[in-house]
Amino acid sequence: MRILLFTGKGGVGKTTLAAATAARMAAFGRKALVVSTDPAHSLADAFGMALAAEPAEVDTSLYAAHIDARGLVDRHWSTLREHLRRVVAGIGLDALDAEELTVLPGVDELLALTEVARLAETGPWDVVVVDCGPTAETLRLLALPEAIAGYLDRMRAARLVAEVRAAADTVGTLATHLAGLRALLTDADTTTVRLVLTPERLAVAETRRTLAALALRGVHVDALVANRVVPRARRWQGPAAAWLRTRRAEQDAVLAELDASTPLTVHRVEHRAAEPVGAAALLAVADELYADTDPLDVGRPPGAPLLSVTEDGDDYLLAIALPLPDGSDPDLARVGDDLAVTVDGTRRLVALPLMLRRHTVTDAEADSAGLLLRFTPGEEDRP
Known part of the structure; x- marks a missing residue:
């Protein structure tokens, strides 16, 4: 299917x-x-x-x-939301906090x-x-x-x-x-x-x-x-x-x-x-x-995965396959063991592969194929 x-x-x-x-x-x-x-x-x-x-x-x-x-909301969410609201209020939060916590955008x-x-x-x-x-x-x-x-x-x-x-x-x-x-x-x-x-x-x-x-x-x-x-x-x-x-x-x-x-x-x-x-x-x-x-045969098969890692000496190269639009300015930030990637207002936390978590990003390049990041080991991890 x-x-x-x-x-x-x-x-x-x-x-x-x-x-x-x-x-x-x-x-x-x-x-x-x-x-x-x-x-x-x-x-x-x-x-x-x-x-x-x-x-x-x-x-x-x-x-x-x-x-x-709208009908689905009326039939399914209203009852669940009221149940959760009572639970929240029952553990000591005031009515305003209970109402705010059970709003699901x-x-x-x-x-x-x-x-x-x-x-x-x-x-x-x-x-x-x-x-x-x-x-x-x-x-x-x-x-x-x-x-x-x-x-x-x-x-x-x-x-x-x-x-x-x-x-x-x-x-x-x-x-x-x-x-x-x-x-x-x-x-x-x-x-x-x-x-x-x-x-x-x-x-x-x-x-x-x-x-x-x-x-x-x-x-x-x-x-x-x-x-x-x-x-x-x-x-x-x-x-x-x-x-x-x-x-x-x-x-x-x-x-x-x-x-x-x-x-x-x-x-x-x-x-x-x-x-x-x-x-x-x-x-x-x-x-x-x-x-x-056949309409199912016209599409492009899945290409490269979002993340791929290759070795370059002691370093690792992380490729992020993103079709970057012209003029985009991707933003990267390290958040613990994740990499926060933001492109034109869309942000995603990407879990870093295990071998990269003790490494530091030392260089980054961007082109139409996506992002290429260089991860270098810390001094304590060097051979």
Whole structure:
């Protein structure tokens, strides 16, 4: 079973391409589910039919659903939060502290992600295609397992779990569940991201930043899709044709730069005069996007791991595979046995391999392939 996450800047057409991909998978004979975590109900518009939280068949082997994150919060988190609030208040914290400690930022997005995992694990699907929210929301969503792990540590620091067994069981179960979500997101053989963009410089710049942010999260991107490419004005004449040629030339230049800056394949889909609605129209989009190729075969296989270590005399070289965007200024800081890596506002604590923990960073280089750090042993560790 595969999970494909489609995301991109708002308005680039990711919902249409996610739905088209699922339709193509079903046409190939696979049982496909396309599900939206976006609060906007665009997926229902793409199929021209109402969708609910449970999967509904929209065509042969093709199912769709729209996750109601707010409803999930009302059903699942409210009771748990009230239970934890009583636990916190019961050990002597005042009502304000109890309220603050039991607020979980992003709980609606977390439950949406949890529901995607549930549908993927319990259904008969060969592939689950996820229409995610805009890029910023998706990055926050994918960061939640780590962020909430910090929340659980905060609860432990407040000695909540040591005081009440019920709270310990609750927090332990949630921590285990989050670890499972994290493993699912970073398993490149199962879960991959496809970034959708329009061929404009601002959209391409955001895409490059997103590639770096996802690499920091350990999430694998297997393809880029440039949507709404202006059709070529082949034999047309007049002002409209001149405008189309100029616009297409601009787009081609932007995409050529993107092609040169990433090993990922940049797939192209031309702008249509009419919005594709319904399975037949979506299949036409998929035909242009994938031609005769299985949608699962177009992506780039997992490349180098995020971290790799080589020896250089007494020193070690640590390579961090990050697709750094132009003009980025990565920040590195040692935090105990971890390395804090920050790129364009996205920060991750990377656990250092054991052999590096007694060494010191003495040099660092950055290029389009990522970061290369030199670790030198302290005097007491030299031979």
